[in-house]
């Protein structure tokens with residue numbers, strides 16, 4: 112279980128990007144983590160993975176606990192070993208390595224022997240059969256959808272108990288997105304991996320998740336069961352693109368909304 | 377007659393080319409993984425040769441034992457240099473880092489001169505002096521051993537980087553350190569390891585070069601030929617560094633013999649740069665390099 116309490120993060124010692132956020136991912140659940148561009152979602156994942164240091168970022172306050180252990184100060188190697196992996200924004204596959212090598216790199220921290228790793232290699236390929244035909248191809252040459260699958264396969268190879276995905280739908284055709292979300296759902300139930308799903312595509316993310324958080328400007332402004340969130344008028348209006356009348360809201364309305372959000376949370 | 381000379385020149389060229397290839401390989405390994413251009417690489421080769429020399433002559437160790445000890449010590453020295461001298465420079469401007477490695481080269485050369493003197497010294501070559509006959513050509517045995525050993529070494533490296541999980545992780549780190557962190561890879565360790573490996577390759581090159589030439593503190597200048605080798609191959613390509621080294625070794629030897637009468641005796645020294653110029657005009661990023669690479 113991942114538990115974040117009142118987390119504050121600054122970049123370059125001055126830019127306060129996370130302003131006291133709290134969030135929980137229970138074992139075995141899928142949690143959607145929504146919010147518009149620049150809200151601080153990727154920063155949150157960076158903090159969880161222990162990567163802030165390399166971005167000149169720092170945790171100023173708060174706690175990140177994984178299965179009861181405080182991980183604020185741990186480096187990324189320790190955190191991967193504890194069971195948290197990340198599928199980063201923009202996939203970040205190793206373009207010069209082959210598809211097969213990318214999958215193997217994901218198993219870097221494993222120490223349970225070659226036969227176990229080989230078995231998981233086959234396991235991840237069974238989720239992404241499209242990759243099987245491309246194992247020897249340089250990863251830079253496969254399609255965007257295949258790269259996303261590869262990034263997920265690679266993250267799975269570490270045998271995580273929590274997998275965090277940063278905008279897996281970015282730049283992919285809707286049909287492909289629903290296919291990938293379906294696989295994520297299957298991985299969650301079949302491999303018992305908890306999922307923290309960062310998305311701008313709120314509709315799809317809420318559809319596969321049990322619980323959701325919505326973040327704006329470094330704060331969680333709304334959270335609740337995903338079914339409830341989908342019915343929430345504000346969420347409908349601003350994240351699901353459903354408006355009661357057809358005309359677009361003006362910026363003033365958005366500001367008004369922000370004020371109201373504080374009250375909501 | 378013509379064929380024998382050609383064969384002889386080609387073998388000699390390949391032996392020198394093997395040395396260039398090893399040094400260039402060290403450059404590329406460090407450059408790819410840490411983005412640092414290590415101008416002290418030729419000096420690591422020189423120091424490696426002196427280290428083997430000292431262990432064999434001073435401590436009377438058998439050649440192979442002295443050689444292995446030299447490899448271990450050089451790997452350790454390079455690892456320490458990386459941790460103490462180079463790592464604090466990570467993130468500093470490219471030019472500062474270059475100055476540091478240039479400075480390092482001078483310090484290593486100066487120290488070697490202080491300890492062992494600046495005169496040429498005979499290296500206790502383990503290879504028989506008498507040439508062997510190959511298709512009628514007399515070939516220096518040390519050259520044959522150099523070529524064979526380099527070929528074996530490069531094969532081992534190839535297998536390591538292609539198939540071992542550490543090798544694959546090192547390549548991943550070289551490509552994208554940030555994402556390597558996400559895989560749980562100890563990136564600092566990879567940086568240190570790449571320096572250690574580069575020193576290993578350099579030491580091997582140094583011992584073989586000294587075996588068919590001699591020892592002197594400025595033998596690192598030979599290593600500067602690895603620069604055109606690397607530029608020829610493309611700064612970030614391991615295969616390119618090797619092939620570039622071999623091409624330059626062979627071409628300068630052939631040019632030195634066949635063109636000397638027409639172009640004067642310096643031709644073998646500039647042949648390497650002429651080839652580089654020609655290749656760069658056609659392929660600015662080298663024979664095997666990636667296009668978007670930033671040049672120093």
Ligand SMILES: Nc1ncnc2c1ncn2[C@@H]1O[C@H](COP(=O)(O)OP(=O)(O)O)[C@@H](O)[C@H]1O
Nearest residue numbers: 122126128147148149150151152153154155166
């Ligand atoms: N490395 C960084 N240094 C300084 N500011 C950053 C850095 N990364 C992100 N930011 C800023 O932090 C805010 C949140 O960014 P991010 O976490 O990437 O948001 P999201 O993933 O929700 O789009 C943005 O305003 C962004 O400009």
Ligand SMILES: [Mg+2]
Nearest residue numbers: 152153154200
């Ligand atoms: Mg983001």
